[in-house]
Amino acid sequence: MTTTRSPADRRPHSLGVLTSGGDAAGMNAAVRAVVRTALHVGVQPYLIHEGYLGMVEGGEAIVEAQSYHVGGILHRGGTVIGTARCPEFRSRDGRRRAAWNLVTRDIDALVVIGGDGSLTGANLLSSEWPELLAELVEAGELEQELVDAHPQLQLVGIVGSIDNDMFGTDMTVGTDTALHRITEAIDALHSTASSHQRSFVIEVMGRNCGYLALMAGLATGAQWVFIPERPPQTASWEEALRRTVQDGRKVKRRQNIVIVAEGARDRYGVSITSERVRDILAEGLGEDTRITILGHVQRGGSPSAFDRNLGTRCGYQAVQELVAGNAAEEAQLIGIRENRIVTSPLMQAVEKTQAVAGLLKEKRYDEAMELRGSGFVEAYETMRTLVRARPREASADQPVKRIAILHAGGLAPGMNTAVRAAVRTIMDRGHTVFGIRGGFPGLRDGHVEELGWMSVSGWVSHGGAALGTKRYTPTPEDLPTIAERVAGHQLDGILMFGSFDGYNAAHVLDQARSEHPDLDIPIVCLPVTISNDVPGTGLTIGADTALNAIVEDVDKIKQSAVASTRVFVVEVMGKESGYLALSSGLATGAEFVYTPEEGITLERLKHDVEALNERFREGQRLGVIIRGEGADPVYTTPFLWALFEKEGGGLFDVRQSILGHVQQGGNPSPFDRIQATRLAVRCVDHLLGQLEEAHPESAMCGLVGGKVTFTPLARFRELLDPGGARRPAEEVWFDRIRPIADVMSGIPVAQL
Numbered sequence: 001m002t003t004t005r006s007p008a009d010r011r012p013h014s015l016g017v018l019t020s021g022g023d024a025a026g027m028n029a030a031v032r033a034v035v036r037t038a039l040h041v042g043v044q045p046y047l048i049h050e051g052y053l054g055m056v057e058g059g060e061a062i063v064e065a066q067s068y069h070v071g072g073i074l075h076r077g078g079t080v081i082g083t084a085r086c087p088e089f090r091s092r093d094g095r096r097r098a099a100w101n102l103v104t105r106d107i108d109a110l111v112v113i114g115g116d117g118s119l120t121g122a123n124l125l126s127s128e129w130p131e132l133l134a135e136l137v138e139a140g141e142l143e144q145e146l147v148d149a150h151p152q153l154q155l156v157g158i159v160g161s162i163d164n165d166m167f168g169t170d171m172t173v174g175t176d177t178a179l180h181r182i183t184e185a186i187d188a189l190h191s192t193a194s195s196h197q198r199s200f201v202i203e204v205m206g207r208n209c210g211y212l213a214l215m216a217g218l219a220t221g222a223q224w225v226f227i228p229e230r231p232p233q234t235a236s237w238e239e240a241l242r243r244t245v246q247d248g249r250k251v252k253r254r255q256n257i258v259i260v261a262e263g264a265r266d267r268y269g270v271s272i273t274s275e276r277v278r279d280i281l282a283e284g285l286g287e288d289t290r291i292t293i294l295g296h297v298q299r300g301g302s303p304s305a306f307d308r309n310l311g312t313r314c315g316y317q318a319v320q321e322l323v324a325g326n327a328a329e330e331a332q333l334i335g336i337r338e339n340r341i342v343t344s345p346l347m348q349a350v351e352k353t354q355a356v357a358g359l360l361k362e363k364r365y366d367e368a369m370e371l372r373g374s375g376f377v378e379a380y381e382t383m384r385t386l387v388r389a390r391p392r393e394a395s396a397d398q399p400v401k402r403i404a405i406l407h408a409g410g411l412a413p414g415m416n417t418a419v420r421a422a423v424r425t426i427m428d429r430g431h432t433v434f435g436i437r438g439g440f441p442g443l444r445d446g447h448v449e450e451l452g453w454m455s456v457s458g459w460v461s462h463g464g465a466a467l468g469t470k471r472y473t474p475t476p477e478d479l480p481t482i483a484e485r486v487a488g489h490q491l492d493g494i495l496m497f498g499s500f501d502g503y504n505a506a507h508v509l510d511q512a513r514s515e516h517p518d519l520d521i522p523i524v525c526l527p528v529t530i531s532n533d534v535p536g537t538g539l540t541i542g543a544d545t546a547l548n549a550i551v552e553d554v555d556k557i558k559q560s561a562v563a564s565t566r567v568f569v570v571e572v573m574g575k576e577s578g579y580l581a582l583s584s585g586l587a588t589g590a591e592f593v594y595t596p597e598e599g600i601t602l603e604r605l606k607h608d609v610e611a612l613n614e615r616f617r618e619g620q621r622l623g624v625i626i627r628g629e630g631a632d633p634v635y636t637t638p639f640l641w642a643l644f645e646k647e648g649g650g651l652f653d654v655r656q657s658i659l660g661h662v663q664q665g666g667n668p669s670p671f672d673r674i675q676a677t678r679l680a681v682r683c684v685d686h687l688l689g690q691l692e693e694a695h696p697e698s699a700m701c702g703l704v705g706g707k708v709t710f711t712p713l714a715r716f717r718e719l720l721d722p723g724g725a726r727r728p729a730e731e732v733w734f735d736r737i738r739p740i741a742d743v744m745s746g747i748p749v750a751q752l
Helices: 027-041 051-057 090-104 115-136 144-149 175-196 211-220 237-252 274-285 303-321 346-361 366-372 373-384 417-428 441-446 479-488 502-512 543-561 580-590 602-617 637-647 661-665 669-689 733-747
Strands: 014-019 043-049 062-064 106-115 154-159 199-204 225-226 256-261 289-293 332-337 340-345 402-408 432-437 448-449 493-500 523-527 566-572 592-594 622-628 654-657 697-705 707-712
Touching: 014 027, 014 051, 014 479, 014 707, 027 106, 027 303, 027 733, 043 051, 043 580, 051 090, 051 115, 090 106, 090 115, 090 637, 106 115, 106 289, 106 303, 115 144, 115 154, 115 346, 154 346, 175 199, 175 211, 175 256, 175 289, 175 303, 175 669, 175 697, 199 211, 199 274, 199 340, 211 256, 211 274, 211 373, 211 493, 211 669, 256 274, 274 289, 274 580, 303 332, 303 340, 303 543, 303 733, 332 346, 346 366, 366 373, 373 417, 373 669, 402 417, 402 441, 402 502, 417 432, 417 479, 417 493, 417 669, 432 441, 441 479, 441 502, 479 502, 493 502, 502 523, 523 622, 543 566, 543 580, 543 622, 543 733, 566 580, 566 637, 580 592, 580 622, 592 697, 592 733, 602 622, 622 637, 669 697, 669 707
Parallel strands: 014 043, 014 106, 106 154, 154 332, 199 256, 199 289, 225 256, 402 432, 402 493, 493 523, 523 697, 566 622, 566 654, 592 622
Antiparallel strands: 043 062, 332 340, 432 448, 697 707
16 A cells, blocks of 8 residues: 655655657667666656557556566667557646556656657646646545655656757767668768769758758768758859859769758748759759658667667666656756766756747747757858868968878777868868878888878768778887978878877877977877777767677677577677777676776676576576676686686576677768767867967867867876776776666676
């Protein structure tokens, strides 16, 4: 029987979770996290099927959830608990029935995963809750004692939407996966368009938000992008579009890609449709132009690693907010900012989101752009530069600087993307750019060549490193030769895009300035490495692509193992950083994750073997163990394989899988393409700014707290782990996901 609690005790009796509105990849991860976190903290979760329709209808649509109910759904697209339209919920009678269905199951807290409309509906139910229950008591449908025990309905919202149009979060669950679908499609169309010298008009989703179109344009090297927030500025935009296509043909560009957001319009508010754009190119230029409307494929498919982890982290935090009573006074929204999961008042976020739509309707486009944020505006301005067929003409009296670009260290996806953005930005600023082939040894040996605007065409989507890369630290004997090469080519600055070894090499040159004056030029380092192990940044280019490669392979491994009773020990890269291990463990639902930061002990292995054995005795058929390559020099992957095989006692057999260099290969993910472009442009601007200083400094570019920052390269060594490990000294942000991974696995954490 339900007991009445004091108002100070705001812990929910039970909570319900539902998905509503359009489906978005990553919703299942959020549902899974809500259920398992609630069970972990001792609150009974309920799955509400078919969204508000299930809430109104009740019955078997609202069911108690146990951990096994959400097993095996992490990798699935859409929402396994369904979503449906519910006109009945718009009426007070429908909401009263929903309230009865909830309170009679002891549910007095909700986690709603959906868009602004779904969250607004949930907030209305929460605000009406006391009145609805009072009406049910008056009608004799509820006892007053039950109502007294549930005086309020706490509400926490998670934005599940591919549009990325919600305030209170940098990214909404589903957006990254939608970008994957879009970039994969456009990458495929590039080959056909190039083969036939065609133009393609691609229509993408997004309602009144141009995020998907704009970011897809950056990620695929599109020649033109139409978005709702920034209509063409001139009445003769059709002619400007034709001229852009013609200019591209003159410089031997074999394809043209134009991306149209579904809500795009001109400055008079008239819709710019894919058909309209096609006709402009076909009739005005005689271009062989085809339309591709991507449609609902943008919503579907297995969620990306980012969306799995975002959904999981948001679901975990939603329950924490409810248990702490933080949503008792005001409904809360869970989002992500600067790699941190944050909360904000739900309706404030909804109101700001809807305000942008109002501004667009009123044709107040500048204000709408401003509300989208500085990052959106920055991406748009970068896009305008990169789509040109040639750079702008430089001022005749502007001094021309000579900038060199090279890679150094291990290969990582995104290297070519960064070079393309840097080359075109440097040239558009009126300067000369050189590519150094083969890293710092290439500089030593004189492998330096001038790069042109079209020489980097198509590089935005290419994996690998067209300029080549080497792991190399300049020796004292090499320094005079390198200094001579710098002077001989009259280089004013160097952009180094690379990994830990590249940072180390750049630091050696920077420290040699006093001894070799010709080396007294600024070097700006951009972190491009899958290991996420360099100082001055919270995230490196290439890590997201590697993470997705791991997740895709582990998904296949899990499918191969489901027919038998098996445990896989999977080794991932990362050197002495546990980012890939911990993030892939969360995204794949691994039982255990071993990282270099924590190491491996015999006591922990004993605990983990016993815990896993107990799981398989209870009927589990599949297990995944993720081990970072630098976790321990003794407890290697073959050792773990042998240990779990022997101590499993026949409950399961064990296989090992060392994923190896597939993690460094493949085309970069949309996230890595966008960040590589963004940071490369910032690196160019910073370098050119330093060249205006009397004593220019070298620097390390990075993302710190979600902002682009520059740390003096001279501090490289002082920022490293004092114990000698190849990783930063400061606590890393991804340590915060360790307790979440433990809760999701459902296995008690070893107390050592």
